[in-house]
Amino acid sequence: MSSGVRKTDDGCGHFATVRARVRKIALKxxxxxxxxxxxxxxxxxxxxxxxxxxxxxxxxxxxxxxxxxxxxxxxxxxxxxxxxxxxxxxxxxxxxxxxxxxxxxxxxxxxxxxxxxxxxxxxxxxxxxxxxxxxxxxxxxxxxxxxxxxxxxxxxxxxxxxxxxxxxxxxxxxxxxxxxxxxxxxxxxxxxxxxxxxxxxxxxxxxxxxxxxxxxxxxxxxxxxxxxxxxxxxxxxxxxxxxxxxxxSKRFGRQPELPDWAIGGAIVGLKSGASSFERLERFIDAGTSVSALWCEDWAGIRETSFGRRLFWDWHNGERSAQRYPDLKSRIADLHRRGIRFMAYANPYIAVDGDLFAEAAGGGHFCLRTDSDDVHLVDFGEFDCGVVDFTRAETRAWFAERVLGREMLDIGIDGWMADFGEYLPTDLRLADGSDPMEAHNRWPVLWAQVNARAVESRGRTGDAVFFMRAGFSGVQAHCPLLWAGDQSVDFTRHDGIGTVITGALSAGLVGNAYSHSDCGGYTSLHGNVRTEELMRRWCELAAFAPVMRSHEGNRPDDNLQFDSTPELMACFARWSRVHAHLAPYVRHLCGEASAQGLPAQRPLFLHFPHDPALFTVQDQFLYGADMLVAPVVEQGADARDVILPGAGVWRHVWSGVDYAPGTHRIAAPIGQPPVFYRPDSAFAALFAGLNGVL
Structure with missing residues (x-):
């Protein structure tokens, strides 16, 4: 009974409940x-x-x-x-x-x-x-x-x-x-x-x-x-x-429409403490369309061999005050300028954090199987307790005490709800369930806690958290996915191209909105960002419903968008492209809400009668009226582009119309292949992109 995956040798089957959700035809x-x-x-x-x-x-x-x-x-x-x-x-x-x-x-x-x-x-x-x-x-x-x-x-x-x-x-x-x-x-x-x-x-x-x-x-x-x-x-x-x-999408739950602020400009990710606010001003001076400042290091940092890590103790305490003095007032200042502030949290608490004793005393951690001690997990040179979301009191505590009082109540408008996939199989859960059964459910429970906190403040559809972990049912609670920790390169299985595949596959099972760390994240063993990669990632990120930069796990070893005037200008240009498309993205949000359709779509979704499109994963339809073919190969200055269906497609940058079929399209840095339908209701908006650049 082989699973086909090396050492995994499984048999299977089990209770099958089949419920039809069929349009027009009653199936039995x-x-x-x-x-x-x-x-x-x-x-x-x-x-x-x-x-x-x-x-x-x-x-x-x-x-x-x-x-x-x-x-x-x-x-x-x-x-x-x-x-x-x-x-x-x-x-x-x-x-x-x-x-x-x-x-x-x-x-x-x-x-x-x-x-x-x-x-x-x-x-x-x-x-x-x-x-x-x-x-x-x-x-x-x-x-x-x-x-x-x-x-x-x-x-x-x-x-x-x-x-x-x-x-x-x-x-x-x-x-x-x-x-x-x-x-x-x-x-x-x-x-x-x-x-x-x-x-x-x-x-x-x-x-x-x-x-x-x-x-x-x-x-x-x-x-x-x-x-x-x-x-x-x-x-x-x-x-x-x-x-x-x-x-x-109806079965698993549809996400609320993204708020205007999230789609109306770039989320600038900086994590250099209080100086992040001064660095943001340089982005604004360079002409960046800024929707939010994202500082994942808001609660403090620690240095490890992996790189600069966050201090996993989610509250506005002493470490936060040292890293970001008077954070609440700084957030209010940004709000007055129409700029949101975003932060970070995950479902673990470090043993040397201030919240650990409170959580342990409240019975909020998973326990060891051989004692009533907290089960600790090594997260890479520091240990943490796993917050036990099988317990109703714990879900309420984390949503209110941490996400509510410590974050939303000081003006934080959203956050990366990180992790969720680490539940060990050798611990004891409050509800008595088998960790082998609970492991895959953990991201869904984590999403529920975050959604509960947002709802408790009446901010569903306004405050936005984004997750990388998921499982069946996460769609009903998580408003936005991000593609995780790509390597800072063009590699086939862990580089920039995986962002497209991840968005398309997740979209088919009910996740309308996905985005990525613009510039990539993981930099290890000498693998560092290149200027080419960062420019190409900007081109990709501009055509996602949310555009957000990240400094990566080793920010001091890597190029940042404010490292050079050229990179700053590149990010600013593509942030304006992203902001220019906001009316179209608002239309896509409406389709997601009404029909459950993802913003980024595989070609076959609208052209199902062409089997040649079934395996295309390096280009996508952005809604029904726009086609994007990002450059995800190092050194490429042209690429083959499939234009599906009938009727012409218009090249955004040249205005030239192309018939359906496969074409070799010039793609110098700064002009990724992007096409639109000339008969689209948004044709004038699309045509205006050339002027934005």
């Missing part, structure tokens, strides 16, 4: 028996096919091995007593699978609900093989950073650090693997989700938080492996991808 599950098996149909579409050469369900007893180090996990399994039952019979309105004449698993249907149970004690690994048709393309999996189309690969669903490098063939990945399993691979992501969509315009969602694997390595079926004896699925079907994405 029904069984169609054949000579050696049966088909399970959803309307006229086969979703499950069982026959002797390929049983629909495989079962086993699991034997897992799980290791975690600083948010990086190594998970493997050695399943035993595997059963792939071929014999079946109709029983009580459903189906029983038999092995040696004994019932071992059961399938039952009721309306749109499908239920599969393992009937043998101790069998806690199930694999369900969903039907696949030749040439069928598959997407989903949450926020996938390396591949938009999932065909031919397996994707473990487990929120974790993505890794640095994420490519086992590179020296950087090998170094990071040797330094604490930190290199990662193509499937590692902060935000996995056990949901996949196919080009038959159906979607399957596993309604479970346990470890699972979406396995598309065999073209004959789509396998879902679940570490449980029971599994819940929901099935969706639609006439096309727009309707399908809309249905999924």
């Amino acid at each position: 599950l029904r069984v169609h028996a054949q000579n050696d098996g049966f088909d399970l149909l959803f309307g006229d579409r086969i979703v499950l096919r069982h026959h002797i050469p390929c049983p629909a369900v495989v079962m086993a007893r699991g034997n897992p091995d799980i290791t975690m180090f600083r948010g990086n996990f190594r998970i493997s399994d050695s399943p035993a007593d595997e059963i792939a039952p071929a014999e079946w019979r109709m029983a009580d309105g459903g189906i029983e699978w038999l092995h040696d004449g004994v019932p071992v698993a059961r399938l039952s249907t009721k309306g749109h609900e499908l239920t599969i149970n393992a009937l043998l004690p101790g069998y806690d690994r199930l694999r369900v093989r969903f039907h696949a048709e030749p040439g069928e393309c598959v997407w989903g999996g949450g926020e996938q950073m390396s591949y938009l189309a999932l065909n031919g690969r397996a994707f473990p669903i487990w929120t974790s650090e993505p890794g640095v490098g994420r490519d086992k063939s590179t020296e950087l990945t090998r170094i990071m693997d040797s330094e604490g399993m930190a290199g990662g691979d193509y499937w590692n992501t902060n935000y996995p989700q056990p949901t996949f969509l196919t080009s038959r315009w159906i979607a399957v969602h596993l309604d479970a938080s346990c470890y699972s694997v979406l396995d598309f390595t065999d073209p004959g079926f789509h396998a879902v492996d679940v570490w449980s004896d029971t599994a819940n699925f929901e099935l969706f079907a639609a006439d096309g991808p727009i309707e399908l994405v809309s249905a999924l």
Whole structure:
């Protein structure tokens, strides 16, 4: 029962609940028996096919091995007593699978609900093989950073650090693997989700938080492996991808429209203490359209071998006062000028922080399994307690005491709600739940706490927090994603291009808004920013709903946008492009609210009849009327651009019209390939971009 991912060897299946959300057509599950098996149909579409050469369900007893180090996990399994039952019979309105004449698993249907149970004690690994048709393309999996189309690969669903490098063939990945399993691979992501969509315009969602694997390595079926004896699925079907994405966004919850301030200019990220305010003035003097100042170091810093880290003690106390004297007044001054102030928080508290004793005394931390002591996690040269969000009192305490009183009440308008993927599997939770089951739910609980704080101050739709971690259901609480900690380079699996793939994949499962650290974040082992990278990242960031810069983990070793007049002018120009597009982004926010459509869209979303578009992940539609093809290859001054559909596309910078097809487009720095529909209601706005530069 191989998952197709090196040491991970899983079986799967489990209780499946299938609920249809269908436009116009009322679909029902029904069984169609054949000579050696049966088909399970959803309307006229086969979703499950069982026959002797390929049983629909495989079962086993699991034997897992799980290791975690600083948010990086190594998970493997050695399943035993595997059963792939071929014999079946109709029983009580459903189906029983038999092995040696004994019932071992059961399938039952009721309306749109499908239920599969393992009937043998101790069998806690199930694999369900969903039907696949030749040439069928598959997407989903949450926020996938390396591949938009999932065909031919397996994707473990487990929120974790993505890794640095994420490519086992590179020296950087090998170094990071040797330094604490930190290199990662193509499937590692902060935000996995056990949901996949196919080009038959159906979607399957596993309604479970346990470890699972979406396995598309065999073209004959789509396998879902679940570490449980029971599994819940929901099935969706639609006439096309727009309707399908809309249905999924409705299921998981749609984000509020972004506020005008968040889309109306750049969020300037600076973390040099009080001097950040003076540096901001230089951005403004250079002509930057500034919407907010983001100072993640507002609560203090500590120096580590990884770089300058934040002091994880989220309150406006002595360290904050030393780093940012009279912060509340400084924030009020910015507000009077129409500039917001943003900060940072995460769901952990350092043992040497002022809040630690208060949190411990209130019973707000996860505990050790062998005592009532706080379970401490090494986050890289400092230890922290994990705030236990399974406890209602703790969720209320963190939302009110930390995010409310310490942040919102002093005028902070938003923050990076970092982490959420570190929950260890060897601790004790207040609600008694299994950490293996709770691990993937942790980002959703973290999002709920942040949303609760914002709502408590009546600021939903105004204050904005953004997250990198996620799982099924985070969409209903998190208003904005960011793509995580990309390396400061052009590498295939961890560089600038992964920002596009992450936004497109996350958008298909209900996340309307995504953005990135403009300039990249992770700088290790001599890997530092280049001027070319920073210029190209500005070009990419301007065409996301939110544009935000970051100084990275080693700011003193890297170029910053205020390092040279040329870089400052570059950032200022593209901030004005971003601000110029605000009326169009407001239109996209309306579409996200009404239909659940993401701002940045894969080409096939609007052109589903062209299979050649199914795997395109290095360019995107910005809404329906604009096409953006960022340059994400080092040294490139031109690139191939696919212009889909019928009707001409107009090149923004030259005004030249191009017919549909593939074209080689000049792309010098400062002119990334961007096109628009001349018949768009926003054509005049788009045409005005040339004047902004």
